[in-house]
Amino acid sequence: MPRPAVPFFLAVLIVIIMGCSPLAPVNAVIGEDTYRLLADQPYGDNERQMLDVYLPVVGLDEAPVVVFFYGGSWRSGDRADYAFVGEALASRGIITVVADYRVYPEVTYPAFVQDSAAATAWTRTHQQDWQAQPQSLFVMGHSAGAYNAAMIALDKRWLAAHDLDPGMLAGWIGLSGPYEFLPIINPDVKPIFHHPRTPKQSQPFYHVSPQSPPALLMAATPDKLVDPERNTRQLAEALHKADVSVETHYYESLHHLTIILVMAKPFQWWEPVVDEVHDFVMHQSANASP
Incomplete structure (x- = not known):
């Protein structure tokens, strides 16, 4: 039986979240005893080329690593707002890297993909600082961040700039991501992707190959912002x-924003998004060489 629509209290919280202090109410209640934070790590020279690392308090040497990119239509976002993602995965034995990246109007495509690749390469290099033997590496994102993760996993150009290849990834995870959105309809996105001269190569869909790493794709069926049929399916x-x-999971009770919000500890009971991510990461880690 599908769950009912998002309850009233959760809808109210979303309204609060979309106000002047994004996600602060959620992060205020997650606690800090389930992870160790390495904050403000630079992976480039720009002030937005920074990331935070959430280390599990136990089992660090055996922990797989997930690099997470948030959404925001490539126009906004702050890694500190997604501490709840770092806590959710670190508390389950997964090292989690939450990365900022440059956004519009400072940059346009493909700079944010280049930043995401640089953050991933930084993570690969620094795994040796946290683990005796670097474990399996994944990239993950929500909305625009899922696009970034998809491009890194599917289009070899971006990791190649760091002498790496998507084959090094044990898998990737996308939540409500836009993977093929030409012609661009959203006026906020058009200048970011150089409409009407948006290159076809900017779309993750066109980079699928038999060498692509395993994927976990998740979407909210009622999503009106990013069509789950055109994109995820x-x-x-x-x-x-x-x-x-x-592997795919579709949630009838969630929407574009709540699919990431339910990773936060107060709402994990609503849909098993964080459990599905954990299970995928652990399963792929057990079947992949670091």
Whole structure:
């Protein structure tokens, strides 16, 4: 039986979150005893090329690593607002890196993808600082951040700039991501992707190959901002046709924002998003070489 629509108290919280202090009410109640924080780590020279690392308090040497990119239409976002993602995964034995990246109008495509690749490369290099033997590495994102993660996992150009290859990834995770959105309809996104001269190569969908890493794709069925049929389902079908391992989950009770919000400790009971991410990471880690 599908769950009912998002309850009233959660809808009210979303309204608060979208106000002047994004996600602060959520982060205020997650606690700090389930992880150790390495804050404000630079991976570049720009003030937005910074990341935070959430280390599990136990099992560090065996912990897989997830690099997380938030959404915000490539226009906004702050890694500190997503402490709840770091806590959710670190408390389950996953090292979690939450990265900022440059956004519009300071930059346009592909700078934010380049930043995401640089943050991933920084993480790969610094795993040796946290673990005796670097464990499996994943990239993950929500909304625009899921696009960033998809581009890193599917388009070899970005990691190649760091002498790396998507084959080093044990998998990638996308929550409500836009993976094929041409022609661009959203007026806020048009200048970011150089509309009407948006290159086809900017779309993750067109980079699927049999060498693509395993994927976990999740979406909210009622999502009106990023169409789950055109994006999540279409990409999953392309991966499947390429004989790439892909797992999908669709949630009728969630929406574009709540699919990431339910990773926070106060709301994890509503849908098992964080559990599905954990299970995917641990399963792929057990079947991959670091």
